[in-house]
Amino acid sequence: MAARPKTVCRKVACGALLDTPGYCARHAKLKVGWNRSHGDKSSAERGYGWEWQKLRSRILSRDVGLCKIKRPGCTFVAREVDHIIGKEQARSRGWTDEQIDAESNLQSACTRCHTAKTQEEG
Structure with a gap:
């Protein structure tokens, strides 16, 4: 053979x-x-567990599923939630976790706008 x-x-x-x-x-x-894109940590281990999922749903409903960032090339359909003041920057300002995840610091975002904003912040 x-x-x-x-x-x-x-x-x-x-x-x-x-x-x-x-x-x-x-x-x-x-x-x-x-x-996994964030090492070996799950989304829950990174602070995006069940409570975050409920908050995310509330923010998307509040913003009627529309992107609030509206950069060039925006798709307008929001599927993600963005921290207006990013977590790292907020922590450097001395914000608590409650302040960081406050509804006033969250906005709906389309994937394209959220990715671009996150890259600029990084």
Whole structure:
């Protein structure tokens, strides 16, 4: 019986040859299909648990699901909630967690506007 041909690692541009289809040892962590963007912390561990989800829903309802940031390229349909004064900046001002998550410091945002604002703040 003929030997099976080797396959290339599924990671783009890796080129490692394998006996079975999949990822090489260097890229084995990609087998999961997704990686958390904030280390190994879940959204709840980062402060976005059930209470935040209820608050988020209230803010989206209050703003009628419309983006309040309205930058160029805005899609207008809000699916996210943004801290007007970002958490890091608010903490540097001495704000408490209650002040940071106060409804007056939250606004509805479309993904495009929220991403752009967050990148500027970072």
